[in-house]
Amino acid sequence: xxxxxxxxxxxxxxxxxxxxxxxxxxxxxxxxxxxxxxxxxxxxxxxxxxxxxxxxxxxxxxxxxxxxxxxxxxxxxxxxxxxxxxxxxxxxxxxxxxxxxxxxxxxxxxxxxxxxxxxxxxxxxxxxxxxxxxxxxxxxxxxxxxxxxxxxxxxxxxxxxxxxxxxxxxxxxxxxxxxxxxxxxxxxxxxxxxxxxxxxxxxxxxxxxxxxxxxxxxxxxxxxxxxxxxxxxxxxxxxxxxxxxxxxxxxxxxxxxxxxxxxxxxxxxxxxxxxxxxxxxxxxxxxxxxxxxxxxxxxxxxxxxxxxxxxxxxxxxxxxxxxxxxxxxxxxxxxxxxxxxxxxxxxxxxxxxxxxxxxxxxxxxxxxxxxxxxxxxxxxxxxxxxxxxxxxxxxxxxxxxxxxxxxxxxxxxxxxxxxxxxxxxxxxxxxxxxxxxxxxxxxxxxxxxxxxxxxxxxxxxxxxxxxxxxxxxxxxxxxxxxxxxxxxxxxxxxxxxxxxxxxxxxxxxxxxxxxxxxxxxxxxxxxxxxxxxxxxxxxxxxxxxxxxxxxxxxxxxxxxxxxxxxxxxxxxxxxxxxxxxxxxxxxxxxxxxxxxxxxxxxxxxxxxxxxxxxxxxxxxxxxxxxxxxxxxxxxxxxxxxxxxxxxxxxxxxxxxxxxxxxxxxxxxxxxxxxxxxxxxxxxxxxxxxxxxxxxxxxxxxxxxxxxxxxxxxxxxxxxxxxxxxxxxxxxxxxxxxxxxxxxxxxxxxxxxxxxxxxxxxxxxxxxxxx
Amino acid sequence: xxxxxxxxxxxxxxxxxxxxxxxxxxxxxxxxxxxxxxxxxxxxxxxxxxxxxxxxxxxxxxxxxxxxxxxxxxxxxxxxxxxxxxxxxxxxxxxxxxxxxxxxxxxxxxxxxxxxxxxxxxxxxxxxxxxxxxxxxxxxxxxxxxxxxxxxxxxxx
Numbered sequence: 001x002x003x004x005x006x007x008x009x010x011x012x013x014x015x016x017x018x019x020x021x022x023x024x025x026x027x028x029x030x031x032x033x034x035x036x037x038x039x040x041x042x043x044x045x046x047x048x049x050x051x052x053x054x055x056x057x058x059x060x061x062x063x064x065x066x067x068x069x070x071x072x073x074x075x076x077x078x079x080x081x082x083x084x085x086x087x088x089x090x091x092x093x094x095x096x097x098x099x100x101x102x103x104x105x106x107x108x109x110x111x112x113x114x115x116x117x118x119x120x121x122x123x124x125x126x127x128x129x130x131x132x133x134x135x136x137x138x139x140x141x142x143x144x145x146x147x148x149x150x151x152x153x154x155x156x157x158x159x160x161x162x163x164x165x166x167x168x169x170x171x172x173x174x175x176x177x178x179x180x181x182x183x184x185x186x187x188x189x190x191x192x193x194x195x196x197x198x199x200x201x202x203x204x205x206x207x208x209x210x211x212x213x214x215x216x217x218x219x220x221x222x223x224x225x226x227x228x229x230x231x232x233x234x235x236x237x238x239x240x241x242x243x244x245x246x247x248x249x250x251x252x253x254x255x256x257x258x259x260x261x262x263x264x265x266x267x268x269x270x271x272x273x274x275x276x277x278x279x280x281x282x283x284x285x286x287x288x289x290x291x292x293x294x295x296x297x298x299x300x301x302x303x304x305x306x307x308x309x310x311x312x313x314x315x316x317x318x319x320x321x322x323x324x325x326x327x328x329x330x331x332x333x334x335x336x337x338x339x340x341x342x343x344x345x346x347x348x349x350x351x352x353x354x355x356x357x358x359x360x361x362x363x364x365x366x367x368x369x370x371x372x373x374x375x376x377x378x379x380x381x382x383x384x385x386x387x388x389x390x391x392x393x394x395x396x397x398x399x400x401x402x403x404x405x406x407x408x409x410x411x412x413x414x415x416x417x418x419x420x421x422x423x424x425x426x427x428x429x430x431x432x433x434x435x436x437x438x439x440x441x442x443x444x445x446x447x448x449x450x451x452x453x454x455x456x457x458x459x460x461x462x463x464x465x466x467x468x469x470x471x472x473x474x475x476x477x478x479x480x481x482x483x484x485x486x487x488x489x490x491x492x493x494x495x496x497x498x499x500x501x502x503x504x505x506x507x508x509x510x511x512x513x514x515x516x517x518x519x520x521x522x523x524x525x526x527x528x529x530x531x532x533x534x535x536x537x538x539x540x541x542x543x544x545x546x547x548x549x550x551x552x553x554x555x556x557x558x559x560x561x562x563x564x565x566x567x568x569x570x571x572x573x574x575x576x577x578x579x580x581x582x583x584x585x586x587x588x589x590x591x592x593x594x595x596x597x598x599x600x601x602x603x604x605x606x607x608x609x610x611x612x613x614x615x616x617x618x619x620x621x622x623x624x625x626x627x628x629x630x631x632x633x634x635x636x637x638x639x640x641x642x643x644x645x646x647x648x649x650x651x652x653x654x655x656x657x658x659x660x661x662x663x664x665x666x667x668x669x670x671x672x673x674x675x676x677x678x679x680x681x682x683x684x685x686x687x688x689x690x691x692x693x694x695x696x697x698x699x700x701x702x703x704x705x706x707x708x709x710x711x712x713x714x715x716x717x718x719x720x721x722x723x724x725x726x727x728x729x730x731x732x733x734x735x736x737x738x739x740x741x742x743x744x745x746x747x748x749x750x751x752x753x754x755x756x757x758x759x760x761x762x763x764x765x766x767x768x769x770x
Numbered sequence: 771x772x773x774x775x776x777x778x779x780x781x782x783x784x785x786x787x788x789x790x791x792x793x794x795x796x797x798x799x800x801x802x803x804x805x806x807x808x809x810x811x812x813x814x815x816x817x818x819x820x821x822x823x824x825x826x827x828x829x830x831x832x833x834x835x836x837x838x839x840x841x842x843x844x845x846x847x848x849x850x851x852x853x854x855x856x857x858x859x860x861x862x863x864x865x866x867x868x869x870x871x872x873x874x875x876x877x878x879x880x881x882x883x884x885x886x887x888x889x890x891x892x893x894x895x896x897x898x899x900x901x902x903x904x905x906x907x908x909x910x911x912x913x914x915x916x917x918x919x920x921x922x923x924x925x926x927x
Contacts, residue, residue: 013860020868021856021875023803023843030802200903202807202815202869252805252869253903284808500867500904659863659909666906667866694812694901702894702907710908 007509007519008722011659015505015524016250016498026250028206028222029281036208036277037066039267040119042109042126043290044101047360047687048135048148051099051128054109059125064118067274068126069110071097074269077236078156081260081292082327082365083225085475085536089418091158091167091326093151096236096265101130102150102324103360104688105290112270112278135360136165137687139296139321142357150324150358159326165358167322168330172337174410175349177302180313184304188386192301192378194736194754196321197294197675199367200699203252204287209267210277216243217268222251224258224497225537230529232261233268248527254499255671256366259539260327262291288692292365293681294374295332295356296321301378303386311344311386311401315351316378320371322356325363329356331417332366336375338421339623342409343467344383344401350411360687366539368671369732372468377754380464380737385750394741395435395444395463402465405429417540422473424620428725430651431465433713434627438463441647441709442629448745456637459644460746463629466733469621470717470726471542476618478547479533480554482511483611486602488582488595489521490558495535496547497527501728502660503543507551509656510721514555517582517594533613541726544656546618548721553614561610565601566592622717622725626650628669628734630742631706634749639762641743645707646673650730651715654723658712661727665710668731673708674700675732676739680755773836777801778845792818792827792835796842803843803872807901814900817873818842824880843872846879854920855879858913866904874900878914886922890915 019026056068078092097107109126113119134148141147143164151162160169181187207221217239223229226246234241251258263280270278282291299318305311316337322329337352380398387394403409405426413423439445442461452459481493492511498504508522515522526532535547559579566584567574569592576587585591601608628648632641648669655661678698682690691697710731716723736754744750749764774783777796786795793816796804804827807815811829818827819841846853855878858864865871874897881888881896888896893914894907902910919925 011861011863014865016868017860017865018852020865020871021843021852021859022847023801023872023875025802027805027869029806200901202813202867202901202903203805204807251867252807253867255903281806284810500869502866659861663863663866663905663909666908667904668906670906671903693810694808695810699813699901699903701901702898702911705907708906708908710906 005513008513008656009654011657012505012509012519014502015508027203027252028208028220028249031208031220033208033210033277033279036279037112037114037270037274038116038119039270039278039280040111040123041107041266042111042123044104044106044108046101046130046132047104048133049101049130050133051108052131053129055127059122062118062122062125064114065111065122066114067112067270068122069269069273071099075238079232079235080327081262083228083259083261083537086231089330090328091156093156093159094325103362104686105362106324110266110269112274135687137359137361137683139319139357139359142359143355150360166355167326167358168333168356170330170334171353172414173351177313177315177349177351180349181302181304184312185307186386186389187302187304188382188389189302190382190385190752191298192381192752193298194296194374194377196296196364196681197367197679198288198681198697199255199257201253201255201257204282204284205258205263205291206281207264207267208279209271211271211275216245217271219244219246219264219268221246221248221264222258223248224254224499224539226497226527226529227495227534228537229261229264233265236265237268237272245530248497251499254538255368256370256539257291259366260292284694285692288697289362289689292327292363294367295364295371297336297374299378301382303382305386309390309392309397309400311347313349314341314344314347316375317351318354320356321359321361321364323359323361323363327363328366332371334415334417336371338411338415339372339468340375340379342411343403343465345403345407345409346401361683362689368668368729370540370729373672373733373736376466376733377736381740384741393448395439398463398465399435402431403429404431417472422620427719428622428651428653428715428717429625430713430715431625431627434625434649434651437711437713438627438629438647438649442631442645444629447631451746457633457635458746459631459633460742461629461631462738462741462745463627464734464737464741466626466730467623468541468726468730468733469623470545471618471621472540473618473621476536476540476542476546477615478535478550479613479615480551481533481611481613482554482558483609484558484598486595486599488517488593488598489523490515492522492524492551493532494526494547494551495532496543497538499538501538501664502657503538505660506544506656507548510548510551511555513722514552514559516579541728544724545720545726546616548724550614550616552721553616554612557612557614558610561612562594562597566597569597569605620719622719624650624652624725624727624730626730626734628738630738632739632742632746634743634747634761636765639758639765641677641756641758641761643673643677643705645709646705646735647709648731648734649711649713650727651713652727653715653717653720653725655712656722656724661712662710664727665731666708668729669708669710669735670700672732672735673705676736676755678704771833773833775835775838775840777840778842786832788833790832792830792832795832796827801842801844805869805872807869814873814877815870817876817900819876819880822880822883824877843875846875854917855914858917859910862909862913862916864905864910864913870900870902874902874910882918882921886918888918
């Protein structure tokens with residue numbers, strides 16, 4: 001099928017690739033602005049405290065210090081940092097600066113100085129008197145009687161129950177789980193817990209702000225959500241949207257960590273207060289402990305099955321830790337159910353619910369997978385446990401109970417993101433193909449249950465199935481504008497945000513394919529709120545599907561327009577004309593090229609700019625699917641876990657650019673492997689994150705895995721642009737359950753708390769020996 | 771204080787603060803490919819070559835390179851012609867966000883100068899200090915392998 005396409009389905013090199021490999025100035029820190037003030041934040045050393053007094057006088061007398069701003073200098077506006085559709089389904093519980101601090105790292109004062117040295121010196125000279133309050137760090141304690149109330153302010157809104165630190169709450173039931181369980185022959189009841197994770201994007205959060213010659217605020221920022229950023233800045237700074245321009249240049253990774261508006265407001269505040277350009281650049285430590293992290297979650301899971309292996313009831317009841325602020329709190333929790341439970345769609349009863357609670361820890365936010373991996377861990381592993389209970393191959397149990405093409409699940413309609421979802425039938429689901437290829441690649445049939453032993457080393461394999469979505473249906477909107485130039489090239493203007501994923505490239509491929517021109521003829525410009533049409537931004541696996549459909553529609557409109565104009569010029573019937581390889585031809589051999597046509601319409605004949613725009617909102621959110629397999633080796637003397645091989649096959653619809661799509665699966669898998677085995681956040685007793693740099697927080701490196709084998713299966717999603725669905729997130733969903741299951745297969749140890757540490761394995765081995 | 775050193779063969783003579791790091795100085799004089807990430811010698815992003823060997827510019831005092839030769843990724847392409855490592859990274863999908871790429875290219879270059887035919891294991895070991903959060907490493911490892919083959923004349927570009 002791909003052979004009929006010119007650019008679609010081909011691994012075109014990234015349109016921004018040349019700049020990247022040559023190391024060209026392309027990222028926010030590369031924009032020179034010699035007179036920009038350096039902005040630094042004084043951060044709270046306490047997890048929970050009231051500011052009694054702030055004395056900046058000494059700091060202000062330091063040469064080079066231009067201004068110091070505290071909560072007394074800014075208007076108090078409750079907001080959410082979450083970059084989501086508006087109105088956001090996150091509580092308005094955050095203040096630019098507040099008299100109360102709620103975690104170690106919460107901003108207390110903003111320093112602006114002419115040099116970094118002066119700014120750092122000023123941070124040390126600001127005198128703050130705190131009245132410390134009791135703090136709560138354990139999410140299971142947070143809503144108990146007597147816990148300190150974290151959001152006791154009267155002006156926050158959208159919080160489910162301030163008095164019990166419950167930021168949000170959700171419950172959903174289909175059928176009667178307890179009654180159905182009574183009919184089940186096998187029932188598994190367990191508790192699974194997954195810790196938080198750092199995004200660790202290599203480019204720290206940073207922004208540059210200045211006033212343009214007419215006094216409009218320009219914000220250059222490493223953000224995933226330029227349009228949400230503009231709207232939120234407008235709210236906090238009381239500046240009309242018309243007077244703010246947000247530009248996203250190339251950005252050095254996001255993974256959800258830049259789907260909140262975090263650093264920009266402080267630089268913008270300085271620019272508005274001083275009239276001067278300002279630059280804020282977080283240190284690695286600040287990125288780790290004072291931006292956002294993944295939601296820690298714990299689930300009580302119940303799975304019940306009939307004697308023949310049919311899963312009849314599933315219950316996931318949990319708790320999620322949103323930290324000090326509630327950005328993305330309800331939605332990540334709902335996704336942990338809505339993008340996992342439909343996988344096992346043949347059940348009679350489902351329960352999903354729980355609380356999302358505040359604690360005095362760094363705020364959680366969006367993170368690749370957006371809750372789905374936290375929900376999949378208990379769900380997949382409980383089914384795995386069920387299989388062992390039934391003396392069945394777990395892959396077979398998952399295979400026979402999982403969703404297939406043409407099927408649906410009532411969950412799709414009940415659970416959306418922060419509200420109800422939309423019903424949908426799986427038009428494309430090649431989960432079986434993913435399973436078949438993955439099972440072969442890992443050697444499942446010869447390895448599972450065999451516990452291959454070599455001295456003190458024993459090997460095992462585990463599997464996990466996953467799904468995700470493609471954008472948020474009926475909420476997320478993307479738009480594209482295409483305008484034609486007289487050489488037959490086209491400017492493609494999109495609000496969509498390429499955070500390294502290659503979306504600029506695949507969006508250009510879509511336009512090139514429709515307009516029958518080579519990729520070089522499409523000049524992409526993205527993510528500038530002044531110059532590009534609206535797009536919600538890069539999140540929820542949406543860009544290929546939502547923005548891609550917008551580009552396809554815009555390009556089709558341009559094509560129609562071009563054919564209309566050519567019909568007029570060639571004096572032919574419109575229906576006789578075809579556009580191929582950039583030339584419009586009639587049946588009689590008459591023709592006009594795109595270049596000739598556009599030149600004419602610019603300068604001589606029926607003059608007009610050939611240009612069209614289109615918008616797209618998903619009616620559905622077709623899930624990509626994946627089957628993943630892990631092979632681990634356990635050293636039974638030391639407990640050391642070695643990942644021998646990780647295999648992941650995915651159905652992302654038609655891969656518009658196979659190399660880039662594979663990169664998402666490989667990269668997502670590695671980030672999941674890191675979370676499963678190496679990435680461990682440790683807090684001090686005072687709530688301070690101790691693992692706030694790359695020495696103490698272990699991002700996996702090249703020697704930390706054995707083999708990584710990824711692949712894409714043939715698939716075609718009819719509602720997607722040229723058959724495509726998403727691939728950005730799904731890779732991260734499976735490593736935790738697959739590795740946990742493999743550890744069990746190898747050593748008979750069921751680890752229900754991720755990340756999985758070798759020490760824990762050793763303790764379990766020692767326990768078994770006793 | 772005044773120091774002199776070359777970057778990609780070009781002589782630079784300038785005043786620096788004694789406490790300044792090489793990363794800051796290189797960025798200040800326009801070598802923006804040298805990027806800051808961890809700022810504590812633990813991610814490899816800011817790697818440049820000092821007399822042909824990879825070093826971390828975020829934790830190297832600028833004063834210590836007086837009279838020596840630095841290479842950055844800006845100097846790798848020959849006019850419009852990319853270095854084989856750069857070309858292979860584009861072909862294999864080794865660059866996603868691209869923030870780590872200058873460090874990866876320079877470390878890869880140092881490896882291939884020393885060992886023109888590295889095994890998979892040797893590539894991983896040599897680049898183990900270059901963190902990439904996007905690609906899962908495999909496309910970059912493949913790219914280094916491919917570039918080595920191109921440089922040995924075994925396959926065409």
